Amino acid sequence: xxxxxxxxxxxxxxxxxxxxxxxxxxxxxxxxVLLKSTTSLRxxxxxxxxxxxxxxxxxxxxxxxxxxVGMVLGLQGYETLQxxxxxxxxxxLVALSLVRELGPVVxxxxxxxxxxxxxxxxxxxMKATEQLSAMGMMAVDPVARVVAPRFWxxxxxxxxxxxxxxxxxxxxxxLVTVVFIGVDEGLFWSQMQNNVDFRIDIANGVxxxxxxxxxxxxxxxxxxxxxxxxxxxxxxxxxxxxVTSSLAILGLDFILTAFMxxxxx
Amino acid sequence: xPPETLIEVKNLSFSYGSRxxxxxxSMTMSRGKVVAIMGGSGSGKTTLLRLIGGTVxxxxxxxxxxxxxxxxxxxxxxxxxxxxxxxLFQFGALFTDLSVFDNVAFQMREHTDLPESMIxxxxxxxxxxxxxRGAHHLMPGELSGGMARRVALxxxxxxxxxxIMYDEPFTGLDPISLSVIGSLIRRLTDALGTTAIVVxxxxxxxxxxxxxxxxxxxxxxxxxxxxxEVSQTVKPFVHQFVHGEIDGPVPFHYPAVAYHSDLQxxxxxx
Ligand SMILES: Nc1ncnc2c1ncn2[C@@H]1O[C@H](COP(=O)(O)OP(=O)(O)O)[C@@H](O)[C@H]1O
Ligand SMILES: [Mg+2]
Numbered sequence: 001x002x003x004x005x006x007x008x009x010x011x012x013x014x015x016x017x018x019x020x021x022x023x024x025x026x027x028x029x030x031x032x033v034l035l036k037s038t039t040s041l042r043x044x045x046x047x048x049x050x051x052x053x054x055x056x057x058x059x060x061x062x063x064x065x066x067x068x069v070g071m072v073l074g075l076q077g078y079e080t081l082q083x084x085x086x087x088x089x090x091x092x093l094v095a096l097s098l099v100r101e102l103g104p105v106v107x108x109x110x111x112x113x114x115x116x117x118x119x120x121x122x123x124x125x126m127k128a129t130e131q132l133s134a135m136g137m138m139a140v141d142p143v144a145r146v147v148a149p150r151f152w153x154x155x156x157x158x159x160x161x162x163x164x165x166x167x168x169x170x171x172x173x174x175l176v177t178v179v180f181i182g183v184d185e186g187l188f189w190s191q192m193q194n195n196v197d198f199r200i201d202i203a204n205g206v207x208x209x210x211x212x213x214x215x216x217x218x219x220x221x222x223x224x225x226x227x228x229x230x231x232x233x234x235x236x237x238x239x240x241x242x243v244t245s246s247l248a249i250l251g252l253d254f255i256l257t258a259f260m261x262x263x264x265x
Numbered sequence: 266x267p268p269e270t271l272i273e274v275k276n277l278s279f280s281y282g283s284r285x286x287x288x289x290x291s292m293t294m295s296r297g298k299v300v301a302i303m304g305g306s307g308s309g310k311t312t313l314l315r316l317i318g319g320t321v322x323x324x325x326x327x328x329x330x331x332x333x334x335x336x337x338x339x340x341x342x343x344x345x346x347x348x349x350x351x352x353l354f355q356f357g358a359l360f361t362d363l364s365v366f367d368n369v370a371f372q373m374r375e376h377t378d379l380p381e382s383m384i385x386x387x388x389x390x391x392x393x394x395x396x397x398r399g400a401h402h403l404m405p406g407e408l409s410g411g412m413a414r415r416v417a418l419x420x421x422x423x424x425x426x427x428x429i430m431y432d433e434p435f436t437g438l439d440p441i442s443l444s445v446i447g448s449l450i451r452r453l454t455d456a457l458g459t460t461a462i463v464v465x466x467x468x469x470x471x472x473x474x475x476x477x478x479x480x481x482x483x484x485x486x487x488x489x490x491x492x493x494e495v496s497q498t499v500k501p502f503v504h505q506f507v508h509g510e511i512d513g514p515v516p517f518h519y520p521a522v523a524y525h526s527d528l529q530x531x532x533x534x535x
Contacts, residue, residue: 126361134358137318139344140375 070172123224158213411442
């Protein structure tokens with residue numbers, strides 16, 4: 001009995017040490033990527049190429065989801081607001097929910113599962129098929145040539161994707177409330193303009209998505225680079241990317257929101 | 266070391282963690298020769314190539330390449346040295362996101378300031394040497410195994426290296442592709458005046474093209490010699506390897522306790 005308890009405790013300790021070690025290893029890798037980013041900046045074409053794969057290919061899913069989320073927000077908001085006779089505020093509700101929260105968060109979650117997993121799988125596969133070793137033997141640093149451009153492409157495309165998501169969402173809200181339900185169009189837009197602040201709402205939303213971009217891209221490239229060079233290894237790493245970055249996005253969102261909107265009445 | 270020696274490996278030892286893979290390997294390779302390294306799976310052949318390329322560091326001994334001790338070089342000098350080495354990985358390791366042309370052009374673009382028109386000519390020359398000039402626009406996924414290996418071969422000679430290392434270049438190829446790769450290795454080595462190391466299991470094919478053979482077993486050089494000496498040898502290990510015999514110095518059975526005690530015969534009889 002005592003033996004079992006001891007070995008249980010030992011198991012927990014082992015896991016804690018393991019994950020702490022891995023976290024430190026990931027942090028070191030992150031710094032390494034930053035240090036080796038000069039090639040990406042000097043040869044920006046490398047980043048542009050990856051921007052196409054990470055950014056443009058995620059665009060469709062982001063646009064479609066944004067539209068639907070906006071439409072649902074419009075419906076739900078209208079239902080509730082009309083009970084208080086303030087259905088004209090539905091534009092404000094839709095816009096604020098999107099630029100403050102749903103735009104950055106949902107876009108980042110979608111980005112993690114579409115682009116983040118693809119980055120992990122690609123780098124992991126390059127490792128498993130010895131492409132990274134081959135590059136090293138050709139005197140080209142794979143962290144500088146393969147990892148850093150993908151990281152920066154993720155960081156750069158995230159804010160744009162989040163902005164697109166919000167724009168589509170507002171459009172979806174407009175479609176549902178103004179075009180289908182018949183809320184006054186002038187009120188919808190003017191209420192929105194009066195109540196959405198550029199610095200407090202939009203800028204903070206962009207800052208959020210920028211941090212989410214860093215988190216997702218860093219996790220995706222790390223998991224890919226660290227994946228065991230086998231088929232199971234790569235598929236496991238891909239799953240971990242989606243799970244870990246989703247948790248990171250939601251955790252970061254809470255922290256950032258607490259800093260940004262505390263004390264705003 | 267004498268001027269005709271390109272590589273000197275001396276008492277080289279290496280271990281992954283507590284598992285020692287190489288235990289004091291010594292060999293010399295002369296310029297312009299094709300040298301084969303043979304040994305069973307997991308005997309440390311790829312590791313030996315990695316040590317020569319300086320991607321791992323020995324625990325004792327050294328590799329001297331062109332009069333430089335590889336593991337003592339700093340990063341920049343090591344990268345400079347690696348430009349003199351081409352390596353053909355086991356399954357080609359072509360960059361899957363680049364076309365055949367861009368794969369061969371990769372090092373030229375990374376390491377030289379050659380104008381694109383000259384890179385084009387050079388790439389087509391290299392591809393022509395392996396017979397695949399017409400395939401320059403294909404992606405690696407569209408190539409057969411033998412073609413991919415040939416493209417990788419063209420890529421490894423892109424910068425006219427002094428040494429080309431081939432890691433199991435014959436694995437998984439049909440007999441025709443296999444002879445093609447074999448004769449390409451010999452022809453390119455002679456035409457470019459390079460030195461080649463061929464790691465292989467394929468005894469019959471490689472004995473046709475190499476100048477000298479080393480056998481690795483249990484982390485040491487178990488035997489060495491010219492192809493002629495090797496095929497006539499009476500050393501049991503080499504004989505078993507060359508003729509593919511099932512049992513011999515390399516046992517068929519994984520080490521185990523005695524058969525009758527594993528079946529608990531004594532207990533049952535008692
Ligand atoms: N990165 C590594 N970490 C730990 N052990 C390894 C690693 N790479 C190879 N090994 C082990 O080292 C031994 C020699 O490997 P290798 O040189 O690839 O053999 P070979 O190429 O002769 O088949 C193998 O048993 C292999 O399992
Ligand atoms: Mg090997």
